[in-house]
Amino acid sequence: MNNVETWRALLSERGTDEVVTKALVRDVELPGGAGTMALITLDNGFDHTKPSTFGPHGLFALNGALSEIAARTDLVAVGVTGKPFVFAVGADLKAAAAVTSREEALAIGALGHHVFRRLGELPIPSFALVNGAAMGGGLEVALHCTYRTISSGVPAVALPECFLGLVPGWGGTQLLPRLIGPAAALKLIIENPLSQNRMIKGAQAFELGVADAIFEPADFLEESLRWAARVVKGEVAPERASHDGDDWDKAVADARFLVDMKLRGASPAPYRALDLVTLARTASRDEGFAAEDEALADLLMGDELRAGLYAFDLVQRRAKRPAGAPDASLARKVTKVGVVGAGLMASQMALLFARRLEVPVVLTDLDQSRLDKGVANVHAEVDKLLAKGRVSGDQANRLKALVTGSLTKDAFADADFVIEAVFEDMAVKKKVFAEVEAVVPAECTLATNTSSLSLTEMGAELRHPERLVGFHFFNPVAVMPLLEIVKGAATDDATLATAFAVGRSLKKSAVLVKDAPAFVVNRLLLRYMGEVVAAVDEGTPLETAEHALDDLGLPMTPYALLQLVGPAVGLHVAETLHAAFPERFGVSANMAKLVASGKPGVYAPDFTLDPEAVALFAGGGSPSTSEEVRRRVLEALAEEIRIMLDEGVVAAAQDIDLCVILGAGWPFHLGGITPFLDRSGIARPRFLEPGVASVPA
């Protein structure tokens, strides 16, 4: 298989719904009499909200344009640029997800190489004019060109493949390390994708050497063409550092250390990328590109990538259209927010509401000094934002003025949304809401940030329980993207719609959950930790249990997670869940001892195990092996998810996955968790049909 017609036969049936990126070619007279450039515009015919991507037909279109250009003798250069605001953002993921055979997977890689490399192998120089977002295959198009200019207005330059479970396999792993050196290349290929898919801007890309010249967006294309003309005429020759002498082994070893730390081998893609970058030092283009083809084919036919594509779709689409949310038009306007409490959580919420809703936010507390401290905390955070340049001086003044404190709840008399962040105790919360309801207007939404208490019970004595809704943030409030919106038995649609509207304004991804103990994320995390702790209580060495699930690549081990939330909080939630589901959620006596000891957890400040804390868990007589712990935890998770779905806690398994991805940071290569439970054979029957988050049968 080595020609375009074979690939066409193999791939053109696929992706019939492909949004084809056209390669529009127009002759441009380069300034200063430098000659004619054939300028290719990559354009899928939509505006910037639908960026151009490459599916098979897009690749064929670019190939056709390059064939016509190659046949001409009147050109001095070829250029490639994008439609306004977008250069190109890589492979068409839908087309990738449609691949069912390794042959097709290989063809996609080989076709991309065949087309893109022509840009670098024409007898005339090629110029990529990177006018907008350049990601994945889009950036690789640019890398194949002889020269690159970039706009200082470009918001995103990235090779996000490893984030999804792929490698930059259309030349990226071979061309980039040679262009900017292995260390910088690995930052783009490995480090950024594995750091919440971080992207860099045009100026940073230029500094890294990705582009030879940078111009401002106002007349980027014109100035790029002027520069290209000077290059063609030999008036300017871009200087590029040689990277032959770079320490490739060290760069790769450093990156490997990072990958191991984050993934512990759980996803193959970054490891393949490391191998390819290693290869790039000595391999010929043909060898390097062929190795990329093989890697792409292996990964495309692997379930980790499929789970990654599924997860990506969840956070891109499902998170934006929450299942079960009522009609947005029912939402009530929110022009003032009340926060009951002035503790850490309350001030975090107050700042978030003030920043995102830009309405007055009143904190209340019974104690003047606590109140002052809460408001001062918010103001201090605003000052930090100001110092970092995240807000202007005027905005900082506005935010500070928006957040005030009050000793009485009378300040809520004209509030539209009041949320409580008081101690996690039913009696306390009931009392708070009774007081709040006495002063707020009839249309005011009441929200609770409870992480585990029953909403229905909390509202039982309210005059209007229909306006009470659960609004469960994750810590730290400003950072964690998930919001569990809880519908109680009485909660009405207008209240729910208001909660979703507020969640959206706060830029959170909201998932609708039923009023069930600990909702989704905490229930699953507690079940997971509960099984691990139980295994330790039974005599499994703590270190064995702690690392039994390392191969999943979860962001934290169980005891590290326990330490983060604090043993007391962990125990409290465990007790709540035990009360609800005693047969599945235990309360560890050893955990109670840990809480009583006052220790922050089993780890010392230097992240070594604290022998005294570990000793608290000793004494069990029936230890398990690591494999037994792993299986037990996974089966428990599968069981709990099944029960939650049966109870209707969320609408579908997809929502479970969305919650653990956004609320617990569980990785894409697991697809959250249910795709992993499916593919490892733990889930019986499967949660998802084959092909949804796995290679189609």
Add this chain to the structure above:
Amino acid sequence: MPSSRDVVFVDGVRTPFGRSGPKGLYAETRADDLVVRVIRELIRRNPNLPPERVDEVAIAATTQIGDQGLTIGRSAAVLAGLPKSVPGYAIDRMCAGAMTAVTTVAGGIAFGAYDVAIAGGVEHMGRHPMGEGVDPNPRFLSEKLVDPSALVMGMTAENLHDRYPSITKERADAYAVLSQEKVAKAYADGRIQPDLVPTAVRTAEKGWGLAVDDEGPRPGTTMEALSGLKTPFRPHGHVTAGNSSGINDGATGCVVAAREVADELGLAPKMRLVSYAFAGVDPEVMGVGPIPSTERALRLAGLSVSDIGLFEINEAFAVQVLAFLEHFGIADDDARVNPYGGAIAFGHPLASSGVRLMTQLARQFGERPDVRYGITTMCVGMGMGGTVIWENLA
């Protein structure tokens, strides 16, 4: 502190002029983007001019709505990346918009209110056809304040043929052929290109391209070809598409400064402003406007027409140039007049054209250090003329 200071023209550029319409160069390009490109090129070409020293950005447009609205001088300054401290405004005198932008900032400079200003104009007649959104007061006609033909420029040109019976259609056509020939020669000699700023153009259908030359010129135009054209404004009339300027899109701009400030900054001024004048005439013969405005400007300068070595006169219509020449006793083919040709070939994006005349005069001054004075002049709708007299600093 009111004072009177010498005002100089430092540098001028323009975008290539396109033909308006769905197939034109700038069919899908915004007018404000054309202005932005001009402003940035002026700053780039004059590295000794710190952008924060620009005290005003005056941009003319006849139709000040949509992408030519929003106080285009200010909005284009912001879009061009000038410091936010640089103010700007929009100005309108129809065809003489850019010329008026120059004379108005020049007045401010002479008075001491500004040191340096950018002045220019834009008209995207494809996006904003002449007369878009106008609402003429009914009194114009009910009280016979103007002739019904006054608002149709082609009709005013026909009226001018009536006033000057000696200006025949053949003379007008011959003048038009000459204008096309002069433009072709100026292009071949590389006189035009140095002051054009290549401008990106894009259409959804064709992708990105680059405008590098004017789209209007029709080299090789013959008398025979012109004789067959329709006379849309009058049956068996005189005025055709061939002996008139076109319907065009384009933008111009220039840097104007106090002479002492130009010297301080190390700018290289090309012309000194000697005098300027605007004058009104009957709107139905607006084409005679340059005659009284030029007479007034000459009088203010203490000069006579024989002192003028170069004339840049806007060719809205051939007849209007010929009327001017006839009045001043200058031959139709006098070499001092529009040596690079004129708007009949280049095109006439209304409010932008005044600065094109100045930019071309400045380049001609550079080639002709022997010439001391030149004028730029143009006719204006609603019956006006404008004239600026310049001294060669080359």
